[in-house]
Amino acid sequence: MNTLIAKLRETAERDNATDLRAAFAADPERFSKFSVSFEDLLMDFSKTAINDEILDLLVKLADEAGVAEKRAAMFAGEKINITEDRAVLHTALRNRANTPVMVDGADVMPDVNEVLAAMGDFAEGIRTGAIRGATGKPFTDVVNIGIGGSDLGPAMTTLALAPFHDGPRLHYVSNVDGAHIADTLKGLDPATTLIIVASKTFTTIETMTNAQTARKFIASALGEEAVAHHFCAVSTALDKVADFGIDQSRVFGFWDWVGGRYSIWSAIGLPLMIAIGEKNFGKFLDGAYAIDNHFREAPVRENLPFLLGLVGFYQRVILDYPSRAVIPYDQRMSRFAAYLQQLDMESNGKSVTIESEAVTTPTGPIVWGEPGTNGQHAFFQLLHQGTNIIPIEFMIAANGFESDLRHQHQLLMANCLAQSEALMKGRSLDEAKAQLLDKGMDAGKAEKIAPHRVFSGNRPSITFVYDLLTPYALGRLIALYEHRVFVEGVLFGINSFDQWGVELGKELATGLLPVVSGKESAEGHDSSTKGLVAALLEAAK
Numbered sequence: 410m411n412t413l414i415a416k417l418r419e420t421a422e423r424d425n426a427t428d429l430r431a432a433f434a435a436d437p438e439r440f441s442k443f444s445v446s447f448e449d450l451l452m453d454f455s456k457t458a459i460n461d462e463i464l465d466l467l468v469k470l471a472d473e474a475g476v477a478e479k480r481a482a483m484f485a486g487e488k489i490n491i492t493e494d495r496a497v498l499h500t501a502l503r504n505r506a507n508t509p510v511m512v513d514g515a516d517v518m519p520d521v522n523e524v525l526a527a528m529g530d531f532a533e534g535i536r537t538g539a540i541r542g543a544t545g546k547p548f549t550d551v552v553n554i555g556i557g558g559s560d561l562g563p564a565m566t567t568l569a570l571a572p573f574h575d576g577p578r579l580h581y582v583s584n585v586d587g588a589h590i591a592d593t594l595k596g597l598d599p600a601t602t603l604i605i606v607a608s609k610t611f612t613t614i615e616t617m618t619n620a621q622t623a624r625k626f627i628a629s630a631l632g633e634e635a636v637a638h639h640f641c642a643v644s645t646a647l648d649k650v651a652d653f654g655i656d657q658s659r660v661f662g663f664w665d666w667v668g669g670r671y672s673i674w675s676a677i678g679l680p681l682m683i684a685i686g687e688k689n690f691g692k693f694l695d696g697a698y699a700i701d702n703h704f705r706e707a708p709v710r711e712n713l714p715f716l717l718g719l720v721g722f723y724q725r726v727i728l729d730y731p732s733r734a735v736i737p738y739d740q741r742m743s744r745f746a747a748y749l750q751q752l753d754m755e756s757n758g759k760s761v762t763i764e765s766e767a768v769t770t771p772t773g774p775i776v777w778g779e780p781g782t783n784g785q786h787a788f789f790q791l792l793h794q795g796t797n798i799i800p801i802e803f804m805i806a807a808n809g810f811e812s813d814l815r816h817q818h819q820l821l822m823a824n825c826l827a828q829s830e831a832l833m834k835g836r837s838l839d840e841a842k843a844q845l846l847d848k849g850m851d852a853g854k855a856e857k858i859a860p861h862r863v864f865s866g867n868r869p870s871i872t873f874v875y876d877l878l879t880p881y882a883l884g885r886l887i888a889l890y891e892h893r894v895f896v897e898g899v900l901f902g903i904n905s906f907d908q909w910g911v912e913l914g915k916e917l918a919t920g921l922l923p924v925v926s927g928k929e930s931a932e933g934h935d936s937s938t939k940g941l942v943a944a945l946l947e948a949a950k
């Protein structure tokens with residue numbers, strides 16, 4: 410085993426380093442030591458079981474793993490996604506300085522700029538009504554059809570940036586379940602509806618199937634010729650888009666060096682741009698670019714994504730916590746955890762190292778979450794008193810957009826801070842007993858009830874604070890998480906940029922389609938699959 414990892418484990422146990430209350434009691438400077446800021450974004454990780462010695466060891470481990478060199482290789486366009494022989498350059502999409510970024514000897518920036526400008530023209534045309542539907546009416550509704558990276562980014566950000574949404578209404582269809590598209594199209598007027606078909610590969614069965622359903626919705630109401638006016642596409646597979654019958658002038662390309670889960674900055678962001686406008690989309694890119702520079706330049710101990718990665722690695726590998734929860738105290742961020750699930754779990758849910766060996770440490774944690782305060786009334790019981798320790802990442806803006814509802818924002822802030830404080834401090838048996846006795850309970854009953862009211866405390870969390878959730882601030886937050894996933898991936902020793910784990914199910918689904926359609930027998934499948942097929946076919950009779 411890596412000696413630094415062994416040393417980290419030893420240190421964690423020896424110092425009882427997980428005792429957060431003791432750490433706060435011993436050091437009044439703990440907050441200032443273990444919190445960092447970039448612009449108005451503050452990351453407080455003082456409520457995690459980190460100390461100077463552990464941080465030093467983690468920094469050494471990052472040195473040994475070559476995080477800095479690999480970071481440079483990523484930004485420089487080296488083909489660090491070795492299993493697909495691809496560069497990893499989502500950072501080029503928000504390279505606002507426009508410095509050359511070379512892949513295979515060619516600068517990618519002219520292509521990046523060209524697509525961004527074309528998206529801007531198209532988005533503004535839709536927003537102003539200069540581009541209209543087949544019957545001459547302006548578009549009131551836009552339906553984005555895509556799944557995974559071609560859905561989660563634009564869907565999450567459109568919701569998060571609702572206060573900036575002044576374009577047509579946006580709808581997102583992803584699931585192959587016909588219910589999703591049926592419910593979405595119900596109530597929409599084909600004459601004023603624009604369909605965006607978004608797929609990096611343009612082969613994804615869900616998206617292709619929903620696109621055909623949407624095509625019928627347009628063509629049956631307005632005629633085949635209307636399809637050209639009501640469809641556009643976003644893809645890296647321009648030949649396949651042409652086969653679908655979408656006009657070249659309505660196709661916005663991106664490149665194989667943009668991973669699906671990193672593609673919100675590319676033409677996949679078109680629906681967001683239509684919603685909030687070209688200028689605000691530019692600010693969203695600016696925010697990510699600011700974090701890119703910070704990640705590249707800031708010393709490790711002041712570097713938010715780097716530190717977030719180190720703490721995440723420590724919690725996953727050294728302390729062996731299997732999951733982490735992301736809890737934004739922001740209703741508009743309600744899809745943020747879903748977005749992070751793809752970003753993090755598809756990137757770091759791996760069991761093989763970059764050298765094709767079995768990993769020797771745990772890799773990516775299970776990521777999940779919901780906005781506060783809602784989560785408090787649902788699953789926080791387990792976070793406070795359950796038998797697993799689940800580190801939490803809280804986020805809270807200092808200001809809401811609803812200035813007339815400031816008192817509600819104050820309640821939101823108070824709740825966010827109360828949760829991290831409660832998780833850290835807990836309540837001892839003596840405190841619980843004393844509280845009950847104070848309330849007048851008799852001693853015998855207090856003895857029995859008090860254990861149920863004990864909180865172990867020492868439960869870790871990180872809190873992010875920022876001024877206001879603007880396009881810039883959101884761009885910054887997403888890029889921060891992208892680079893955190895990168896840092897952890899390097900420390901795990903894996904390739905964070907492929908996703909072979911989604912393939913097997915896809916292959917088997919293709920084989921099972923004729924079986925569940927009753928065209929082929931289930932022979933050759935296991936008895937469970939055969940039994941399930943029989944039950945479904947019987948019930949569908």
Ligand SMILES: O=P(O)(O)OC[C@H]1O[C@H](O)[C@H](O)[C@@H](O)[C@@H]1O
Nearest residue numbers: 557558559608609610613669911
């Ligand atoms: O954009 P597409 O090619 O349609 O792919 C959509 C999604 O499907 C796949 O199964 C991958 O796991 C995702 O990384 C991807 O974002």
